[in-house]
Amino acid sequence: MIPGPFSYHRPASVADAVKLLSKLGDEARPLAGGHSLVPMMKLRLATPEHLVDLHGIAGLKGIRRDGNKIVIGAMTTQHELLASDVIKTSLPILHETALLIADPQVRYRGTLGGNVANGDPGNDMPALMLVLGAVYRLEGPGGGRDIAASEFYQGAYFTALEPGEILTSISIPAVAAAHGYAYEKLKRKVGDYATAAAAVVLTMAGGKVATCAIGLTNLHETPLLATDAANAVIGTSLDAATLKKAAAAAVAIMSPAADARGPVEYRKHVGGIMVTRALQRAAARAS
Amino acid sequence: MAKTHVTMKVNGAEVEGLVEPRTLLVHFIRENLLLTGTHIGCETTHCGACTIDIDGMSVKSCTMFAVQAQGSDITTIEGVANADGSLSALQEGFRMMHGLQCGFCTPGMILRAQRLLKENPSPSEEEIRMGISGNFCRCTGYQNIVKAIQYAAAKINGVQFQEAAE
């Protein structure tokens, strides 16, 4: 399990990285935490001729408030998310989810940008980005552009990133202070991808759901926003019948693959249960 | 493939070497530096036998290229013992609590536990189990590894180690 040969580049600025990636074309891959790419290279399922390491670029890291948004540099690691008070207080669902990603060592290296940008349907953060209405900042040879997370995912490992473009930061609009949240992830063990997972962010008013967004992980070739399921719970007090209806609406849009985690029917079934449990837990947390 | 010159600090000493860009850090450590205490168990970033400490992070050195470690400060198991050569609190804890059998996972476990205790000097059992969940052990069933880390935490904190009752 040895990677094929490649040339290593370590640009010091986003502009240089973009220039390199554009010049080197299809044979180049950006390298962030490397925990998806490097194992693929060892199996020679990925054989890039050039790696453009983004670790040398100052300014791709960090978490800051910008008006009513929180902006997170793409190279911010899961470990840094976990250590951040801003995240803990303002976007606690990111904290909860980061803890469920891989294992401690991987979290020191694995980045939020890598997690959301490589298009792996098993990654946990993309569903959250949909739920939170995140916007990705991309820099490319033609300049910068913003794209909503909801527009970003097109298929398994297939995203709106154009050749030469890199993700530089993620902006997440502030969530109501009184919101409830939950990320329910069923996995076989630490380090595994989700058999099924659901992210919920909601607000309550007078005992009823006022707003709600539901995201799904690893239940389709892209992360999903379960809009019908979310609409089904708005205005309700999450009674049993509503939960059942919401779960069914979410299951209706799932199309997971059968794998060692279980057959399609099972993954959809537990997908529905993750939605139910996430809704209940989020509601209990909302004030 | 042209080789690149790298320099880094390993266990307090400046080291250098010529590597291909694709040379994995674990191979550089084991084969160039001849520090063979860092082990390779799976090569797919699961088992944690290759865990080392880089710039204050626990890292699986099978999933990082040596060129990426340019200029960094690394600790491997060979740099863990006390300055006088005696076993560190963790090394002693592993021995006293029978926290190892074949010894293959031990260096990675100790490096990981060392970082865990730096970040959380008095972890609960659950925090310890979560904290070492990136390291597989096939021999011990983990229970005595947890005790070993508790032993070390107590020793570092200067309190009496109390083995949890069954």
Place this chain on the structure above:
Amino acid sequence: MNDMTPTREQREAKLEGMGCKRKRVEDIRFTQGKGNYVDDLKLPGMLHGDFVRSPHAHARVKSINSEEALKVPGVLAVITAETLKTVNLAWMPTLAGDVQMVLADGKVLFQNQEVAFVVATDRYAADDGINKVVVEYEPLPVVIDPFKAMDADAPVLREDLAGKTSGAHGPRKHHNHVFEWTIGDKDLTDAAFNKAEVKIKEMISYHRTHPSPLETCQCVCSFDKIRGELSIWGTFQAPHVIRTVVALIAKIPEHKIHVISPDIGGGFGNKVGAYPGYICAAVASIVTGKPVKWVEDRIENLTATSFARDYHMTTEIAATKEGKVTGLRVHVLADHGAFDACADPSKWPAGFFNIVTGSYDFPTAHVAVDGIYTNKAPGGVAYRCSFRVTEAAYCIERGMDILAQKLGMDPAELRLKNFIKPEQFPYHSALGWEYDSGDYHTAMKKMMESVDYAGLRKEQAAQRAAFKRGETREIMGLGVSFFTEIVGAGPSKNCDILGIAMFDSCEIRMHPTGAGIARVGSKSQGQGHETTWAQIIATEIGIPADDIMVEEGNTDTAPYGLGTYGSRSTPVAGAAIAMAARKIKAKAQMIAAYKLEVHEGDLEWDIDGFRVKGLPEKTMSMKDICWAAYNSVPPGMEPGLEAVSYYDPPNMTYPFGAYICVMNIDVDTGVYRIRRFYALDDCGTRINPMIIEGQVHGGLTEAFAIAMGQEIRYDDEGNVVTGSFMDFFMPTAVETPHWETDFTVTPSPHHPIGAKGVGESPNVGGVPAFSNAVNDAFSFLGSTHIQMPHDYWRNWRTAKELGVFA
């Protein structure tokens, strides 16, 4: 006597002998990263070898083109079956009497089979080389389902066996048949079933899994052309056997082969056999004249070297209405993969599966095992197991639970009713074994009291009622397992490997200053022999364990041993150590008598030396005797103090234990929660309780993994779908339950120190405890037997099939 004279307790404690929780001597180096594992070895000019492997499970190899590979910088050679044929090594014998391709000869028979061996200056170049070897395959139909392997129209897998109607173990009845092995009285057993009041019949499968030690299989071979000597450093659980096998197949004189097992990073049965990597590295070294290293990666380990289990056991028990068992009948379909490479004693093609009557007094039993070939990896190793004992224990322990369910009896009560009674030992089982000792009732009752078994059953009843009322979605299961193992292979009358009797050995040399070295034929892979062997010697001859160095694994210095697996080290090597120590002690007694000017018979042993009976102040310590052995031995006696013992055990040993698992399962997701696991082990005399506890923890963790998800699974095309640590269930500290351990002590009457061995008990007894807990949880909903592994989705499927979601 002055105040400085140590007390008896102090003298005893100083020895750190048997029964002491002695801290391990190995740990000093292991905790500092100073272990010496195979891959740590770096010899001048060393080359690396790596395999081109088959992507197909069954295919004809049309051509192998190495041209481009040989152009890769650093690649020196590409070895294929054609190369190996020139030295008659394209095929190698297996330990089970079959032959196995070293490299694909005409066709491949399982995915990831070795096809070509690329030799290069380093592992990077070797990997580059294997990616440039072009192999042309013609895919053939595959046989994956063992139940279809002997269909009349099943594809022929082993063309090399065409026309052979018999193999190493008797007649073959089909082209994919390996052997049939039967034991027991068929007529008597059939008669018992004919008149049985109650019968159960169930096909109980023990799925294919893998030992997967953290260190994979690896070796360095170095051939010295001038001396004609071959040195092999390898991850060998049985280094002497490897030396003999190499001598036999490579035609190198055995004294010119040096096999060294350095520190080994876990074995669990994976490192008993001989693999193509060893042969290819040796040939490559002979061809190139340079040392050659071969290191398996994890995917290769999981998919190519030595699976375990894959036994499909149709199990029938006959009993009276009152629950007294009257007969046992088992037919096993044993999936051996492409080659029969089981690592069993040679005359035992199904290992000691005939321990399947377990802890129960069956008046009659009959077993038939059909071994078959499929397009899967070869092997059939004893994964922390004494040769199919785990399969047998699982079979009978599931069977007893199924019978209890049919009878409406509590499974613990059914077991108590059928146990072999203490006064029946030594007990002759219906399938031919002589159980050495046991007190099953005491162990079972201690377990039941310790966990408040009656209280747990009450809680379960309440939980079931609540589930039926719709108040909870969790169900609760109690998994009882009472296993009897058969370990310590074994007596020469029935155990050998390739004709070599399965004795073991020890040589002790005491030095003049009272320290010594013990060299043993066993080989630790983490069991801590350097610590425990010294403890046996300490107690036997009164020299502190700290003053005894234990050395294993070097075939040039250690006496011939059969290695460490099948929990045989303590029963066999442990006995050899005690016997060698007693030879030392006997000579020491003669020296002491001479020095103390008394008759030998006037001396008695006292902790760390001899004293004259009736004159307690007239003593001579063993340390002083060691000195005397080198300067003033009795006239006519040879100087020195050394002994060698080869121990041929008179019988196996029969450790046993009572385990219970308490588990809750969420029927909506299939997620289980191990609430409690209690393991009581009786391994006879306990040498080091700390190490025993560690062994039990580790074995239980493996059992947990196997029962709850760890499998080598193939799809219909023969692709391994669980070939990496992503999908092969390897629990972390988070999933692993907390273990409670306990013990009783029933010494083995025939073992010099009464010890029985413990390493494998927790794997053997643990798997049925977990599986019985799952089965017990679901039983009230109408299930009889649920196959392992019990991972989440399968538990959910069971719930669904039982109508839980209707």
